[in-house]
Structure formats: structure tokens, C-alpha cells
Amino acid sequence: MLSPDARRKIESLKSEYETHQSALIPALHLAQEDQGWLSEETQREVAAILGITPQSVRQVVTFYTMFHQKPVGRHLIQVCRNLSCSLLGGHRLQRQIEERLGIGEGETTKDGRFTLVSVECLGSCGTAPVLMVNDRYHENVTPQEVDHLLEELK
Numbered sequence: 001m002l003s004p005d006a007r008r009k010i011e012s013l014k015s016e017y018e019t020h021q022s023a024l025i026p027a028l029h030l031a032q033e034d035q036g037w038l039s040e041e042t043q044r045e046v047a048a049i050l051g052i053t054p055q056s057v058r059q060v061v062t063f064y065t066m067f068h069q070k071p072v073g074r075h076l077i078q079v080c081r082n083l084s085c086s087l088l089g090g091h092r093l094q095r096q097i098e099e100r101l102g103i104g105e106g107e108t109t110k111d112g113r114f115t116l117v118s119v120e121c122l123g124s125c126g127t128a129p130v131l132m133v134n135d136r137y138h139e140n141v142t143p144q145e146v147d148h149l150l151e152e153l154k
């Protein structure tokens with residue numbers, strides 16, 4: 001269940017946006033910040049607060065990779081899978097991370113420390129290959145930097 005604070009913040013978004021539907025993305029960010037991910041229950045709560053259908057919430061949650069539909073680890077690693085990054089070794093970096101952590105794409109390590117996902121363009125194609133760990137960008141990433149980064153985060 002959403003915390004009272006998150007409910008209050010989502011409620012207050014309704015007066016900031018022209019339509020309740022347009023408050024949905026910021027509301028989902030608040031809900032995710034509160035819960036760590038967006039369960040079906042949380043999605044229904046957001047829908048109820050905004051007075052929109054659960055289906056319209058679901059459509060947005062399933063469209064954007066920034067919204068998590070299952071619990072994620074303490075460190076969320078997002079590897080860009082689009083063209084520039086792929087051409088410059090993004091897939092290789094992803095395979096390296098999978099091997100080091102013993103998990104596949106979309107999975108979380110047993111200790112709950114890492115989740116690995118591949119995502120669409122992270123908007124920094126000029127510094128490919130790019131990955132994000134939590135909210136931080138890592139650009140022009142080399143295999144050596146991946147090893148160093150994973151070691152640091154352990």
C-alpha cells in the first residue's frame with residue numbers, strides 16, 4: 001500500500017495538471033519512489049486516486065522501461081541496446097555483466113543486490129556505449145570499467 005505521504009503527493013498533483021490523466025507519469029514516479037516498483041495493487045491505487053481506469057495506468061507502466069513491474073535490486077543496471085551503443089560494444093558489455101553477476105537480462109541476483117535490464121536509447125548516443133546504474137550515467141564504457149564498477153558496487 002502507498003504511504004500516506006505518497007498518497008497525499010499524488011492527490012496534490014491533480015490540481016497541478018489540466019487533466020488527471022496528464023498527472024499520471026509524475027504520479028507513477030512518486031508511487032515507484034515510495035514502493036520501489038509498481039505492483040498491480042499500486043497501479044490500482046494510483047488509478048483510484050487520479051480517478052482514471054486501471055487499464056490506462058497499465059498501458060503507461062508497460063510502455064516505459066523506467067517503470068518497474070517487479071521488484072528490482074539495490075543497484076539497477078540499465079544497458080542501452082540501441083544502434084550506436086550496439087555498434088560500439090553494448091551487447092558485449094551486457095554479456096560481460098550477465099557472466100559476472102550470473103543473471104540474465106531482466107533478472108535480479110539472489111542477494112537482491114543487482115538487477116540487469118536492457119533498455120532503448122538512453123539519449124547519450126554520442127558517448128556510446130552507455131549504461132546507467134541507478135540514476136547515474138556511465139559513458140564510453142569499456143569492459144575494464146564494467147569490472148571496476150561491479151567491484152565498487154559489491
Ligand code: FES
Pocket residue numbers: 080081082083084085086121122123124125126128129130
Ligand atoms: S544508442 Fe545508446 S544512448 Fe542512444
